Amino acid sequence: MELAEQLRYLILAAERQGGRMLQSALSKESITGSQAEVLRVLEERGPLSLKELGFLLICEGGSPSRLVNTLVQEGYIIRDTHPKDSRAVILRLSDKGVEKSKRVTLVEQELYTMISRKIDKDKLESINQILCELLSEEPIASSLQARGFMK
Template sequence: MSKPTETSSELLERLQHQVALFARRAEQTRLGGVGKARNSMDRAAYLLLNRLDREGPMGVKALAESMGIDSSTVTRQVAPLVDTGLVKRTSHPDDGRAVVLAVSPRGRGRLDEVRDSRRRLMAEVTDGWTPDEREVFTDLLVRFNTALADWHAGLGRGDDEVPAAAEGAPRTAGAFESQGNTQGA
């Protein structure tokens, strides 16, 4: 027996509701993982450390641009990471006057713990799924996050219009979170 065809409006209603539920449940669990590392690192810290680990040392401005957020936000979020020894400030290798941020050995260790904890949570939540179902869900989530990042960057943004995918438009920096980060956020 086949499922009755939903109208576009009905389908979008279900989608927006499921996204709202997902956001609430993600916040409830904070997708913080399982075990002792659960909820031991907030989302901002995780995303900053993850970016620095993946892309290497960089200045505040470059880090902000790569994440699609304001430099003042990065400065504010990085300060406690420096204070706790998870991030270190060093001189730029080419310009000793400039400062770059890098993940410290302690930060890398904590990041590895949190990544492992989050992977275990994803394994538990999707325990009854086939590998193909996990892959399809991940691919669709990457696509959704990329479209949402593009929308936030202003590609097709408007009060009375449905965001349009900009054909051939460059991906925003925020898209990296969804495309390159297979280890969770």
């Protein structure tokens, strides 16, 4: 087996397992990992246009229209008319969305604490550096940089 192939499958397995762990932790909130990311990005960076939000999301490529529509229907996001362009909308969290995002933050922190218990800080820094090197010239790098996950 090639080392590069092993790395590919280990990354895939880690991503899938991490997704399962997050989804399990979020199940009590009745929200998906992707929906949680939308709420967190809007809490941290909002209000945003749909295009701006889509650029910042790591969970999904392309337009997050369906994700946003679901969150609007659930009452977590409010669509406002863009102040400079009446044809465009700006997305922001409702009070309900802010509360849900705060609960999501707590769930994420529990997951990050668990990961930090399994892998010491020096190893986490090394893994993160290696993954940054792997992704540095990929299109997703600009979104990761904008979110502060890469330099």
